[in-house]
Amino acid sequence: MNLKDKYIEFFVSKGHVQIPSAPIVPENDPSVLFNTAGMQPLIPYLMGQKHPLGDMLCDYQKCMRTTDLDEVGDKTHHTFFEMLGNWSLGAYFKKESITWSFEFLTKALEIPVNRLGVTVFGGDDKVPFDKEAHDLWLNLGISEGHIASTVEDNFWAAGETGPCGTDTEIFYFRSEDEIPEVFDTEDERWVEIWNNVFMEFIRDENGNISYLPKKNIDTGMGVERVVAVLEGKTDNYTSSLWIDVIKKIEEISGKKYEGNEKAFRIIADHIRTATFIAADNAGIKPSNKDQGYILRRLIRRMIRYAKKLDIDVNSDFDIELAKLIIDKYKSYYEELDKNKEVVFEVLTNEKVKFNRTLEKGLKEFEKVSNKDIDADTAFHLYDTFGFPIELTMELGEEKGIKVDYAGFKSKFKAHQELSRISSEGKFKGGLAGNSEIETRYHTATHLLNAALKITVSKDVHQRGSNINEERMRFDFNCDHKLTDEEIKNTEDLVNKWIDEDLTVTKEEMTKEEAINSGAECMFIEKYPDIVTVYSIGDVSKELCGGPHVSHTKEIGKFKITKEESVSSGIRRIKAIIE
DSSP, X not given: OOHHHHHHHHHHHTTOEEXXXXXXXXXXXXXXXXXXXXXXXXXXXXXXXXOTTOSEEEEEEEEEOGGGGGGBTBXXXXXXXXXXXXXXXXXXXXXXXXXXXXXXXXXXXOOOGGGEEEEEEOOOSSSOOOHHHHHHHHHHTOOGGGEEEEXXXXXXXXXXXXXXXXXXXXXXXXXXXXXXXXXXXXXXXXXXXXXXXXXEEEEOTTSOEEEEEEEEEEEEEEHHHHHHHHTTOSSGGGSTTTHHHHHHHHHHHSOOSTTOHHHHHHHHHHXXXXXXXXXXXXXXXXXXXXXXXHHHHHHHHHHHHHHHTTOOTTSSHHHHHHHHHHHXXXXXXXXXXXXXXXXXXXXXXXXXXXXXXXXXXXXXXXXXXXXXXXXXXXXXXXXXXXXXXXXXXXXXXXXTOOBOXXXXXXXXXHHHHHHHHHHHHHOOOSSOOOOHHHXXXXXXXXXXXXXXXXXXXXXXXXXXXXXXXXXXXEEEEOSSOOOHHHHHHHHHHHHHHHHTTOBEEEEEEEHHHHHHTTOBOSOGGGSOSEEEEEEETTTXXXXXXXXXXXXXXXXXXXXXXXXXEEETTEEEEEEEEO
């Protein structure tokens, strides 16, 4: 039995209910490009909304972090990863959380107690030292020397304001050296494997902290890291999770992993992540913005490193690797098998486009390579033509000209920083979403969906949406560009329903009852057995997690600002409310 199965079996035996993994591309959440942690899809419930499956939950969640993209190539970084989590929505707190974590690690995984070290909150002028967590660990058998306390690393917060709380982090001593009597958090031989957050406070805009009415538990354990730790591997890519992919790359390239580690790791990581993004039901395609930009970067970077291994990039090497990934994970994530042809099409099309890009870049390089290449020119080749700096360096060396690599790195770093600031502004994750205006937009998507079924076709279905405080974006299946009349009729119908001040109601029922009642659902497979159904008068009925207004007049005037194509058979409407 693998780690995911053991984890779920253990926490179900303790009274938790397994919930399905949310899509890797979040629905109706403009705060992030991808789900970055196991807790992210549970934000509404951690904020107080009742979960249809109860108050003790567990799962394995698909996660993706773009911050690690440029770090991939070392032993431990991944862009896509799986997170194990168990949650209490007011049902239990520190004692059960710590006790069960200890039991799972020492009994289910048979980790020797002396290989474990833990940290607890050390205390400051607002929140005292977490003596309760300290004493619980001590009583379970963790020695005093293996319990450390910190302030900065043991306090979790959603942001400057909102829910927050102390946490306890669990570490494993990954070394053949003698286990130290004292756990030093700065000693890199100790590897963090689990984090338990005790979400019991709320912080206001003045920095004041008070108790929440309900105390929550939020835990997270990374599958890739823990598997490597349990198997005694210091290189994640040599663990059982990766070794078949690495061997397949060896077979395709005719080269060994040893001596080519960076290229192998990048290819292995990026093909897995690209496969999961392309298979997501949100229908992401490579593009120059948002999730599509990340998907494009991953595929193109993978191709570049395949070239370094002398792999014939015009072969089906990427399809072979994607098939291996799909077979490995499809029993846990069924969309991989269902959408595999989409994955193959995305990989093939992007490879063709990138080869064209390289051709253009080579022509541009020829124009400027009659002299040394300065930083501006090198960055222009990269930014405008997608021409990798490594390739510019290699070609420069062949021609005997210099390339200002240091200047390029400086410009690239400034570009990254600008992108980061922009990203943090646009995708600022956490519990800050679901404002009043976003709630109005969310309800408007339901009305738009219902209107399109009347004005365009009863076969129209939502394919994705994105909301922020300034606009809504709604993707739907349609085989033609909407006429001006269809756009006007749709807009008028939504505003008619808004003016009628229809009541928005919520009820819980089984998934089967919801479907039989005619409720609309975008991705039925991701919903649990008990679901929440929102109805808007008699015009709309959808499975949804919320949030919504109580009456449609609260939405305001609805206006369509743009209608455009997203991909073959998928159209997009952009709209605002005034």
